[in-house]
Amino acid sequence: MDLSKEDRIPPFVEELIGTLGVHAQYVLHGNIRDLHLVRRRGREEFHSLLDVLWNPLRRKGYQALVLCDQVSGFRVAQVGEGDVQAAVAELLQGPGDFPGQTAAQRQAAVEQVRNITNGWARQRDEMVRDGRRLRPLRVALVIDHASRLLTDPSRLTPDERDFFLACLKLAHEARTLVPRTGSAVVPKGPGLFNPVIWLAEGERDVPAWLVSGSERIRAVAVPEPDADERTTMAGLLHQRYERYAGHGARDGSAAPAPPADVPASTPSAPAATVSAAASAAFAAASATVPAVPAGVDAEETARAVGAFARAASGLSLRAMEESVKLARSRGLPFAAMPDAVRIYRLGVEKNPWSRGEIRQRILRGEDPRNERSIPSRVLGQEAAVAMTLDILKRAALGLSGAQATSPGHRPRGVLFFAGPTGTGKTELAKAVASVLFDSDQAYLRFDMSEFSAAHSADRLVGAPPGYVGYEAGGELTSAVRENPFRVVLFDEIEKADKGILDKFLQVLEDGRLTDGQGVTTYFSECVLIFTSNLGVQRTDPGTGEREWIVAPGTPYKELETTVRDNVKKHFEQVIGRPELMNRIGGNVVVFDFISDDVAEQIFDLQVRNIQRQLAQGHRLVLRIEDKARRELLEHCTRDKWNGGRGIGMVLETHLINPLARALFAAPELGPGTTVVVTDVREDDSGRVDARVVLKEGNAVDGGSRLG
Numbered sequence: 001m002d003l004s005k006e007d008r009i010p011p012f013v014e015e016l017i018g019t020l021g022v023h024a025q026y027v028l029h030g031n032i033r034d035l036h037l038v039r040r041r042g043r044e045e046f047h048s049l050l051d052v053l054w055n056p057l058r059r060k061g062y063q064a065l066v067l068c069d070q071v072s073g074f075r076v077a078q079v080g081e082g083d084v085q086a087a088v089a090e091l092l093q094g095p096g097d098f099p100g101q102t103a104a105q106r107q108a109a110v111e112q113v114r115n116i117t118n119g120w121a122r123q124r125d126e127m128v129r130d131g132r133r134l135r136p137l138r139v140a141l142v143i144d145h146a147s148r149l150l151t152d153p154s155r156l157t158p159d160e161r162d163f164f165l166a167c168l169k170l171a172h173e174a175r176t177l178v179p180r181t182g183s184a185v186v187p188k189g190p191g192l193f194n195p196v197i198w199l200a201e202g203e204r205d206v207p208a209w210l211v212s213g214s215e216r217i218r219a220v221a222v223p224e225p226d227a228d229e230r231t232t233m234a235g236l237l238h239q240r241y242e243r244y245a246g247h248g249a250r251d252g253s254a255a256p257a258p259p260a261d262v263p264a265s266t267p268s269a270p271a272a273t274v275s276a277a278a279s280a281a282f283a284a285a286s287a288t289v290p291a292v293p294a295g296v297d298a299e300e301t302a303r304a305v306g307a308f309a310r311a312a313s314g315l316s317l318r319a320m321e322e323s324v325k326l327a328r329s330r331g332l333p334f335a336a337m338p339d340a341v342r343i344y345r346l347g348v349e350k351n352p353w354s355r356g357e358i359r360q361r362i363l364r365g366e367d368p369r370n371e372r373s374i375p376s377r378v379l380g381q382e383a384a385v386a387m388t389l390d391i392l393k394r395a396a397l398g399l400s401g402a403q404a405t406s407p408g409h410r411p412r413g414v415l416f417f418a419g420p421t422g423t424g425k426t427e428l429a430k431a432v433a434s435v436l437f438d439s440d441q442a443y444l445r446f447d448m449s450e451f452s453a454a455h456s457a458d459r460l461v462g463a464p465p466g467y468v469g470y471e472a473g474g475e476l477t478s479a480v481r482e483n484p485f486r487v488v489l490f491d492e493i494e495k496a497d498k499g500i501l502d503k504f505l506q507v508l509e510d511g512r513l514t515d516g517q518g519v520t521t522y523f524s525e526c527v528l529i530f531t532s533n534l535g536v537q538r539t540d541p542g543t544g545e546r547e548w549i550v551a552p553g554t555p556y557k558e559l560e561t562t563v564r565d566n567v568k569k570h571f572e573q574v575i576g577r578p579e580l581m582n583r584i585g586g587n588v589v590v591f592d593f594i595s596d597d598v599a600e601q602i603f604d605l606q607v608r609n610i611q612r613q614l615a616q617g618h619r620l621v622l623r624i625e626d627k628a629r630r631e632l633l634e635h636c637t638r639d640k641w642n643g644g645r646g647i648g649m650v651l652e653t654h655l656i657n658p659l660a661r662a663l664f665a666a667p668e669l670g671p672g673t674t675v676v677v678t679d680v681r682e683d684d685s686g687r688v689d690a691r692v693v694l695k696e697g698n699a700v701d702g703g704s705r706l707g
Helices: 011-018 049-059 084-091 103-117 121-125 158-173 208-212 227-245 247-251 276-287 296-311 317-329 334-346 356-365 382-396 425-437 454-461 475-482 498-510 556-574 578-584 596-618 626-636 643-664
Strands: 025-030 036-040 043-047 064-069 073-079 139-143 196-200 217-222 413-418 443-447 487-491 512-514 520-522 527-532 537-539 546-548 588-590 621-624 674-682 688-695
Touching: 011 025, 011 049, 011 217, 025 158, 036 049, 036 227, 043 227, 049 064, 049 073, 049 139, 064 084, 073 084, 103 139, 103 158, 103 196, 158 196, 158 208, 208 217, 227 296, 227 317, 227 334, 296 334, 317 334, 356 382, 356 425, 382 413, 382 425, 382 588, 413 425, 413 556, 413 578, 425 443, 425 487, 425 527, 443 475, 454 475, 454 498, 475 520, 498 512, 498 578, 556 578, 556 588, 596 621, 596 626, 596 643, 621 626, 626 643, 626 674, 626 688, 643 674, 643 688
Parallel strands: 025 196, 025 217, 064 139, 139 196, 413 527, 413 588, 443 487, 487 527, 621 674
Antiparallel strands: 036 043, 064 073, 512 520, 537 546, 674 688
C-alpha cells in the first residue's frame, strides 16, 4: 500500500505521524482490531491497523516495524528496502520473552525496547561497511495485546509496576533520530523518535500514570466506523462479492472461494497484515470488477449496499467483512446481507419474525372465540388489548421505528403498561409472549423492586472487572444472548434505581447493551414491556400521604389522559429522565379499572379454577349454591381498587380457607365426594366464613357448576 501526498489515511494515524517529533510512546486504544479505510490513487481500500501504520511511517524514512507480544516475543512485521530485514532480525536475536517471568527476563525485555528506541545505536556504531560506521536504524515498535499485560490496572504487582516504570523512564530518556529515506539521503527537518506504540482495548488498560505522568507519551483513540465509512465498506465488499462470486450469486447460488493469492484478514490480531503484493492483488481484482450497468442494476446495487450499511450499524468493518464471508458460505445473495448480519449478531439462523406463522398466531391471538387469545385472557381491557395488538402487528412487519431515517436495531416492540393495580398488566405481558413465541419460556420477568439500590444495575448487565460477581455476567444480558427471541417484562419500573433507567436508554435507542465483560447483547428481536402503577396515585406535598388521582367509574378517555400526563410528569420532573419518556413515545398503554360485569366474569373464572384444582388434585366436586354465590360475589367485588387480584385475595380467605378447614377435618373422604358451599356469612367482628357440606356421591360434571 504505497501512499502519496494526495492519498488519505485515518485521522488517528495522521495524529500519530504528525507528532513523532514530540512523543516517544503512544497508547492506541479503542477499535484496534478493525480494518481501516484509506484512499489510495483515488480509490478507497481497507487494510489492517499495522498496514495503515506502516506505510506512512515508511514515507517518513522508517526502515522496519517490529511487533512484540507475550506469546511470540519480538519479531519483524514490516521492512522497507534493502537488507534491513536481515539486519533487524540479527539485532533482535537473544532472549525473546516479553515482558518475561523473572527479573532477568524483564530486564532483558526492557533493554531490547531501549535498543529499539535508539535504533541499536551502540551496536550499529561498532559495525563498519564500506569504511563507514553504520547509522542507527529508524524502527517503530508495536506492543500488541497491551491490555493483557496487567492482571488489574488499578492494583499493580511490584513486578508490573517496575516494568511500566522502566518503560516510562525510557520515554523520558529517548532521543530523536535524524530522519532518513531509503536512498540514505538525510533530509533537512526535525528529528523523530523511534516510537513505542502500545495497542490496548481501553485507555485505562495500562496504568493511568503512564499516560498522565509524561508529556512524552500520548493516548490516541481509534474510533468506531461511522455511517459513511460503513457505506463505503459495503460498496467495497459488494465489489469483492461480485468479483469472487460472479453475478450468478444474485440468484442465491453459493460463491466460490477467493483466489489463493488474495489473503483473508485474520480477525484476532492486527498483526495479520496485508502485504504489498496482496494489496496489489486485491486492487487488481477490484479494478477488474465489471462496471455495474446503469438503470435498474445500479439502483438495485445502491439499495443493497445501503441496506447492508444500515443493517451493520454498530458493527466494525471487520465484522462486515466476516458477515460477507458468512453470506457466501450460506449461498446468500448480496441483497440478503441484512439477514447475514442478523445471523452474525445473534448466532442463530431462525427468525420467527420473518415467518408467516407469527402473523397467523397474532390473528388467532386477537380472536375472542379462541380461549387462549389475548381478549379471553385479559378481560375488560378492550382499548389496552387493541393498542397492544396494533404494536405487535407493527413489530411482526418490521415497521417499528420505520419513520426514522435510520431505525437501527431497536427492539421489535416496546410497550409501557400503566394503570391501576390488578387490572391485567402482567397477564397481558404473559399473553403477548404466548401469542408471539408460543411458549411461556419466552417470557422473562424482572421485578424492578429488587433493583432499587444504586449497585443493582450490576445484576442486569454484570459487575465491572474486579468486583464480586464479575465472572457470572448479567442476568438480563445472559438470558437474552441465550434466547434472543423473548418478551422481557420489567415489572413496576418506577421502583428501579435511576442508574438502571439509564441502561434502558441505550436499549431503547440502539437495541444493545454491553455487559461488564465487554460482551455486547442485542435486543433487536425482543419485545420489551414495562409495567407501572404511575399516574393513578400521587404524594400529597403537604401531608406526604399517597392519594388517588383517578377512581373506579372514571370515563376511560379521562382516565387515559390523566394517567399519560402523570407518567410523563414523573419521568420529566420527578426523576429527570425526559429522554426515556421520549423514547417510549406513544407506546404507553393505559389500563382501566374493572367494571361490575368484568368483575363478575373474573369471579366466575377464578371459581372455576378452584373447582378444576379440586377435581384434578383430589377428585372432589365443588358446588356453590345460588345464595352463597351471590353473597360471595358481593364480598369479592365490593372493592374495585385492587382489581382482579383483589377478587382472588378475597376468594382465598372467604372460600379456599373454609374449604381447606373442612377437607382437612375429613381425611376419609373418597373420590367423587361433592363439596357444597351453602352459605356465606359475616359475623359481628367482620370475619366472613362459608358453610361447607360434604356429600358422598359420584363426580359426574367434574365440578363445573357454580350454583
